Amino acid sequence: MNLPKRILYNDSLNIEIFSKMIGENWNISDEIFKNYILANISISMTKNSEMKKDINKLYDLDEINYYKAVKNSSCGNHVIITGGTLEQEIQGRKVLGLLLIAEQNYNLRNTMVNLLRKHYPIVFNAVKKHNKKELAIKYFQLDKITRKITGRLEAAVYFYFSIYRSVDAVDHGFIKSIINDLKSFEFYNPITRDISKELELHKSEIKEIKTLLKREYGKINSYKDILNINIKAITELSAILENFFIINKLDINLLFSESNYINIDDILLAYIKAGNTS
Known part of the structure; x- marks a missing residue:
C-alpha cells in the first residue's frame, strides 16, 4: 500500500480530502475511511457527563442543521455509531453532526478541536510533541479489552489533531496503523461482515x-x-x-x-x- 509521499498541514486539508487521497492510493471508497474516523471520534466524545454537557451545549445552538447533516450522511448508520446503547447512539449522532458541519466551517472546527483537546490532553500532547510515551504509559495501565477499544477511539482523535493542529507532515507510520485497524474492522470483523x-x-x-x-x-x-x-x-x-x-x-x-x-x-x-x- 502506498501513501502520498508527504502530506502537510494546510488550511484547505480536511478529513474528506485526506480520505480521497487514501482512497486513490489504497483503491477503496473514500467514504470508508472518512466514516470510520468520524464514527470513532463521535463515540469518543460520549464517554462521560462533562463531554456530553459540552457537546449538548454546542449542538443546541443549531440543532436542525446538525441533525440534517447526520441524516444526509452514511456515517450516521455506521455500526460504531449504532452498536452501543440507545443513549450512546443519540449522543454520538450529535457529535457526528457537529463534526460534519465542522469539515466546512473553520470556526466550528476550532471549537471541536478545543473540545477534544480539553478531554484528550494526553493524545493532543502526543501529536504536538511528537512523543507517544505518555500515551503508551496510559495504555499499559489499561486491561486488554479497555485498551483495545480506547486505542481505536483515540487513534481517530489523534488523527484529527494531526490533520488540524500539526504543522508537520502527517505521520505515515501512524496512518498505516489506522488503515490496518480499519481494514481489520471493516472487512474481517464479524460485526461488519455479512x-x-x-x-x-x-x-x-x-x-x-x-x-x-x-x-x-x-x-x-x-x-x-x-x-x-x-x-x-x-x-x-x-x-x-x-x-x-x-x-x-x-x-x-x-x-x-x-x-x-x-x-x-x-x-x-x-x-x-x-x-x-x-
Missing part, C-alpha cells in the same frame, strides 16, 4: 455439528431447550447467565418471549469461529 456468507462458508461444519447434537440431545428449537438441557456444565452456565441478566434488571424470559425459534446456525458459527470443531 453473516450469511460466513454461514455458507462453514455450511458443512455446521451441518455435521447439528447432526451430532440431534443424535445426542434431540432437536433444539428455542433458547429454553439450551438452558434446560440436562448437562451440568450448561446448567451451571445458564444459571450464571440468567443471574447476570437479573442483576442488570433484565428478565431473560421476557427478552426472548417472542423467540419461539432460535437460529442454531448462528450459535454454531460462533462456536466454530472460536476455533472449535465437531
Whole structure:
C-alpha cells in the first residue's frame, strides 16, 4: 500500500480530502475511511457527563442543521455509531453532526478541536510533541479489552489533531496503523461482515455439528431447550447467565418471549469461529 509521499498541514486539508487521497492510493471508497474516523471520534466524545454537557451545549445552538447533516450522511448508520446503547447512539449522532458541519466551517472546527483537546490532553500532547510515551504509559495501565477499544477511539482523535493542529507532515507510520485497524474492522470483523456468507462458508461444519447434537440431545428449537438441557456444565452456565441478566434488571424470559425459534446456525458459527470443531 502506498501513501502520498508527504502530506502537510494546510488550511484547505480536511478529513474528506485526506480520505480521497487514501482512497486513490489504497483503491477503496473514500467514504470508508472518512466514516470510520468520524464514527470513532463521535463515540469518543460520549464517554462521560462533562463531554456530553459540552457537546449538548454546542449542538443546541443549531440543532436542525446538525441533525440534517447526520441524516444526509452514511456515517450516521455506521455500526460504531449504532452498536452501543440507545443513549450512546443519540449522543454520538450529535457529535457526528457537529463534526460534519465542522469539515466546512473553520470556526466550528476550532471549537471541536478545543473540545477534544480539553478531554484528550494526553493524545493532543502526543501529536504536538511528537512523543507517544505518555500515551503508551496510559495504555499499559489499561486491561486488554479497555485498551483495545480506547486505542481505536483515540487513534481517530489523534488523527484529527494531526490533520488540524500539526504543522508537520502527517505521520505515515501512524496512518498505516489506522488503515490496518480499519481494514481489520471493516472487512474481517464479524460485526461488519455479512453473516450469511460466513454461514455458507462453514455450511458443512455446521451441518455435521447439528447432526451430532440431534443424535445426542434431540432437536433444539428455542433458547429454553439450551438452558434446560440436562448437562451440568450448561446448567451451571445458564444459571450464571440468567443471574447476570437479573442483576442488570433484565428478565431473560421476557427478552426472548417472542423467540419461539432460535437460529442454531448462528450459535454454531460462533462456536466454530472460536476455533472449535465437531
